[in-house]
Amino acid sequence: MATEVPQRKFKTLFLCTANAERSIFAEYLLRKEGGDRFEVYSGGTSPSGIVHPLVLEILKNDYQIDASDARSKSWEEFQGVEFDFVITLCDAAREQTPDWPGQPIIAHWSSRNPVEMTGDAADVRHAFFEVAEEIHRRVQLFVALPFEKLDLLRLEAATHDIGAG
Numbered sequence: 001m002a003t004e005v006p007q008r009k010f011k012t013l014f015l016c017t018a019n020a021e022r023s024i025f026a027e028y029l030l031r032k033e034g035g036d037r038f039e040v041y042s043g044g045t046s047p048s049g050i051v052h053p054l055v056l057e058i059l060k061n062d063y064q065i066d067a068s069d070a071r072s073k074s075w076e077e078f079q080g081v082e083f084d085f086v087i088t089l090c091d092a093a094r095e096q097t098p099d100w101p102g103q104p105i106i107a108h109w110s111s112r113n114p115v116e117m118t119g120d121a122a123d124v125r126h127a128f129f130e131v132a133e134e135i136h137r138r139v140q141l142f143v144a145l146p147f148e149k150l151d152l153l154r155l156e157a158a159t160h161d162i163g164a165g
Contacts, residue, residue, distance in 0.1 A: 009039045009149065011062075012085040015052035015093040019044025019072040021052050022111050025132045026057050029139045037143070045096040045102040052115065056127045060156045062129065062135070087157065089135070105156045109138050111161030138162050 012030060016023035019042055027042035034040065059065040075098075082102030087109055088094040094108045111133045111134050117127035141162045147155065 009037060010034075010084040011039045011073070011082070012041070012087065012102075013078060013081075013083045013121040014042040014087050014089060015045065015075055015097060016042075016089045017045050017092045018048035018052060019074075021055050021114055021128070022131060022135065023093075024051050024055050024067065024070050024072075025059070025135045025146040026064050026087070026089060026109075026139065028070065029063065029136050030134075030142070032063065032065050033136075033139050033143045037147075041078060043073055045075060045079055045093050047074050052128075054114075054125060055132075058125075058129055058132050062132065087159075087163075105152075105159050107156075107159040107163055109135070109136060146160070 008045035012024040013061055014023040014024070023044065024159040027040050036135075047107065049072050051072055052066070055069065059067045062147050079098075080101060083100055086097065086100055086104045088097055089105045089111055090113065095105065097147045100106070110145055111131050112127075114124070114128040114131045117124050117128075129139055142159065143156050145155065150158065
């Protein structure tokens, strides 16, 4: 009886400025949706040092994800790491992203910053939830890509297209 060869994990890094909202959503949503197929990280170009409490609350209550171990950290922690994918979630991070070793696929999936929302507590939570939903849909599309069947150029194009829609 032949044993199944383990599938390679795709090492993925999500970047944003503060690593406090969008990139944390993306990291934990891909961990859940991607299962064992991905090794997922997030970082910030100028980390805030804290994860926004609404991110943790929305992940827990709306997606049943315990992100209590999430932390805001610098992308510099990952210098020298060879990623398969580096995905920026805000324009500032896109402009500041360094060259990564190993020639990863670099894509940009811009989402608005929910922290900039004004209004009452319900309005602000709704803004965070909408950003989480947008990132969740993109993560679902990403996970659904037939990685094993696409050559590098087609995989790069498909990854880019996710952020364009």
